[in-house]
Amino acid sequence: MAVSTPRFVYGAVLGSPYAARLLGGTLIGRLPNGMAPVAIVLWTLAAGRGIALGGLLSALxxxxSALSQPVKGRLMxxxxxxxxxxPAAALNSCLLVALPLAAPRGGPAIATAIVVAAGSTAPPLQAGLRALWPSILPDLRLRHAALALDTGTQGLLYIVGPLLAAALASMHSPAAALAVTAALGLAGTLVVATAPPSRRWRPAPMTSGTGTTRRLAGPQLASLFVALAGVGCSIGALNVLGVAMSDAHGRQMLSxxxxxxxxxxxxxxxxxxxxRTWPGSTTRQLMFCSVAFLAGWLVLLPLLALHGPYAATAAVALPGAFLTVFVACxxxxxxxxxxxxxxxxxxxWLICSIGVGQAAGTALAGRLADHALALAALPAAGAAFALTVLLLARPDQGAACRDRHRCHA
Structure with missing residues (x-):
């Protein structure tokens, strides 16, 4: 049975100094994650370059962005x-605005270089916000709620972002969509970076008795990152699966x-x-969510295989319900x-792992697009991979907390 927290826990989180500003600024600043890939594809099509190049640029x-996250995290x-x-936001915005201006003169090579540079300079707002929560919310119960709220709202970026980019491209032009994408990314980053908690933040010093050369990821943490790549694979495959279903049923909205x-x-x-504060250690919660995430995809698999588009669309909320909890743990x-x-x-590195897995899932799903059953099974395969890795690794979060006295929940 779950232990209830105060009724207005989210109100308490957002009412804490700077919490709403930092969460809102991060969401606005990360809108390019959902807008830029769509705007890039639409710009490529409008320039007469074809969807193949557009898809490649969007994936790049x-x-x-995913591969550069650890470097930017280390710099922070x-x-x-x-x-x-x-600096990252300024460069990212300038490059997105420059794409429709410079690429037509230089061809696909210049476009590719600009897009890769723009992705590499996307500001690491998500990792930065996660590092700020302990200083903003000393109360562990509120921090637990903030982490779930933070993780859950990230999905909204991939609902609002693509719709906004498509609407701007339709009403104005793909170049305008890229310009607005750049402006929103810069504005959101300014809101976050000028907030006192972000300006003052420095990493906690190493605890006594540990050297500064301690490696970042031991076997357990490395295994967790590998498992999260499986989660990313499920997400990436789902995006292609939506497009395949829309083509098969002649209903574009399914994509x-x-x-x-x-x-x-x-x-x-x-x-x-x-x-709520749920019983059991975070490790147990992580394992439970991994099992539930896989079970959700397995329940969904017959609906996908039987080509029931609307039943499958409703049922996909089931594995989705455990994604935020999985990532929060x-x-x-x-x-x-x-x-x-x-x-x-x-x-x-955690964000990078999910992003790389998502790219791999998208690529694999593209190769399996002509094999309906294999494509439908790919999200479940990614979830099964994640569960298998976790079962083999069993990351002992509790032991680490006892050693360092800073367990969050």
Whole structure:
């Protein structure tokens, strides 16, 4: 049985000094994650370059953003958040605006270079916010709720972002969509980077008796990151699956509706999770969510295989409901297992793992697009991979907390 927290726990979180500002600024600043890939594809099509190039550029933007996260996280741990956020946001915005201006003169090679550079300079706002929660919310119960709220609302970016980019491109032009994407990313980053908690933040010093050369990821943390790549694979495969279903049934809205319902389930699951303190260690909660995430995809598999588009669209909320909880528990475990002076880098590796898995899932799903059953099974395969890795690793978050006395929940 769950132990109830105060009824207005989310109100208490958002009413804490700077919490609403930092969460809102992070969401606005990360809107390019949902907008830029769509805007890039639409710009490529409008320029007459074809959907193949557009899909490649969009994938490269996301992959470059994911792979560069650990470097930016390490820089934050060394130089502070504002010193990384502001230059990164300025470069990212300039490159997105420059794409429709410079690429037509230089062809696909210039477009590819600009897109990769833009993805690489996306500010690491998500990792930065996770590192700020302990200083903003000393109360562990409120921090538990904030982490679930933070993780759950990230899915909204991939509902609002693509719709906003498509609407701007339709009403104005893809170049305008890229310009607005750049402006929102810069504005949100400014809101976060100029907030006192972000300006003052520095990583916690290493505890006594541990050297500064302690490696970031031991076997347990590395296994957690590998498992999260499986989760990312499920998400990436779902996006392609939505497109395949829309083509098969002649209903274009399915391409956006399937991932939107999945994200909505993730958001609602996070809200339910964050309102209560659940029994058992974080490790047990992580394992339970991994099992439930896989079970949700297995329940969904017959509907996908039988080509029931609307039943499958409704049912995809089931695995989505456990995504936020899975990732929130992974963040708590990462915080406990990583060195105290490298938490931003550790969070960045977590984000990178999901992003790389998502790119791999998208690529695999694209290769399996002509094999309906294999494509439908791919999200479940990613979830099964994640569960298998966790069962073999059994990351002992509790031992790390006892050693460092800073368990979050």
């Amino acid at each position: 933007y996301g992959l470059a 741990d060394r130089y502070g958040q504002s010193a990384v956020h502001l 956006g509706l399937l991932p939107a319902v999945f994200s909505a389930g993730s958001f609602l699951g996070g809200l339910v999770y964050g309102r 992974a963040y708590v475990t990462t915080d406990a297992l990583a060195p105290t002076d490298r938490t931003s880098e550790a969070y960045a």
